[in-house]
Amino acid sequence: MINKRIERKKALDFSDKLLSWHQNINRGLPWVGIKDAYRIWLSEIILQQTRVEQGLPYYQQFIRRFPTVRSMAEATEDDVLRLWQGLGYYSRARNMYYTAGMVTQQYRGKFPTSYDELIKLKGIGAYSAAAIASFAANEPRAVVDGNVVRVLARVFGLSIDYQRSEGKKLFSHVAQQLLPVEKAGRYNQAIMDFGALQCVPRGPECGSCVMERICYASRKKQVARLPVKRKKHELKKRYLHFFIICHQDEVLIEQRTAKDIWKGLYQFPLIETEAETPFNELLQSDKAKSLGLEAMQGMKDINRHKQKLSHQELHFTVYQLWCRSNTFNTLARQYMAVPAIHLKKYSFPKTLAYYTDISLYSIK
DNA sequence: AATTCGGGGGT
DNA sequence: ACCCCAGAATT
Structure with missing residues (x-):
């Protein structure tokens, strides 16, 4: 045939x-x-x-x-x-x-x-x-x-x-x-x-x-x-918790380098889980401890988004936090500290691009 | 040979 | 909800 x-x-x-x-x-x-x-x-x-x-x-x-x-x-x-x-x-x-x-x-x-x-x-x-x-x-x-x-x-x-x-x-x-x-x-x-x-x-x-x-x-x-197509299988669910960590006029970001979605794009510090996880449970993770999240202010500001890709269902939770200068300076060694007004110079996944808008940051 | 890469619009 | 889009690279 x-x-x-x-x-x-x-x-x-x-x-x-x-x-x-x-x-x-x-x-x-x-x-x-x-x-x-x-x-x-x-x-x-x-x-x-x-x-x-x-x-x-x-x-x-x-x-x-x-x-x-x-x-x-x-x-x-x-x-x-x-x-x-x-x-x-x-x-x-x-x-x-x-x-x-x-x-x-x-x-x-x-x-x-x-x-x-x-x-x-x-x-x-x-x-x-x-x-x-x-x-x-x-x-x-x-x-x-x-x-x-x-x-x-x-x-x-x-x-x-x-x-x-x-x-x-x-x-x-x-x-x-x-x-x-x-x-x-x-x-x-x-x-x-x-x-x-x-x-x-x-x-x-x-x-x-x-x-x-x-x-x-x-x-x-x-x-x-016609045409005949095989049926697609169930979407894998992923839970992405992003932390917009601010200090004065700067924000922490990093570039995605893994063999995964959005390779080459930028994102805010991320904790990913396999199931829905509330903030107080996230705090127990090693990643949360290395970020020092517990000592930061403002975790009540939460936004949620759901996005469906062809093979994955993404659940976003976005937190905005403020942290002290010594913590921020320490984190700035592993992440990039970027002035909020420059966030638009970087490429973010569609859902996160919303958070590059300067109006979300109170710059003095 | 099947799976994995985004995001949006039509029905 | 589900389907499909001027597909290609990777596993």
Whole structure:
């Protein structure tokens, strides 16, 4: 089933209908129809697992701040992470920064446009390499993203889970057979727009669809069942207790370096537990003792937040405390003591970014 | 070959 | 609630 063969005539029928449908489509996206491989790359990284509407403002900010790949390479990773703050999947930003340096050095700032070169770069996988190569150089590589999987699963009745490695082979093989070699860029844009605008995940209007006659799912009433995806398992719950420890106009923060969520971002001193834990129990922990929390003032100021990630359910408890100068100076050796007015220079997880607002701190 | 990386919007 | 998003890296 991995090598499903699509008849030549059927492939042409599909691509013709698709390209003809796409004649009237223009979403006005700034990275569509351009040839600058750097900008195309930037858009593809931002849009990985991210909706166009969510990524668009980030794209504009990045282009304004980093007009060229060299300008990004000359910044710091912290600069890039700060601009990326709130977008999620932060390894994209770290890999993007790394690749900007690589391209600036190895390619002298001229971004590669061939699939074989692109696929070697960090943060660029099969999808992004095909997208950049086809958009920037019209190289005939078929993209397979979530939109394409949905369209192909329905039109050609592909019922294997794309997340499985067999699924990846099948979908990319089918996609490549459908690609009209001489119109690669246009076709790739068309099939993604088709998935995003017409063949939508839930409740597509098949009655007005140009593919209705040739669509397997429409004929067999399988539209709601395709594409097939494995069910996801239960979210792991984590309890994060952050302590905003202040002294005069300064606050303690640290950078996350572990192989975990938010690597590279900053946070306030943290005590993590596996279950909900009240403050007086937290005080018993070694971490609380090393922080000297018991002697601090203001533990009645508590905020709670709940945030769901794709694999975890996070329970935040945020305390604001004031401590004496000798304690603060001791802690400032393990943490960073930062003036509250400078907190906005650091990249925080979305939920914590709220606490970088200076209005929360009474600065004299 | 499966899991793990955020955060937001649609239904 | 649950699903899905212009996926890639890691285990």
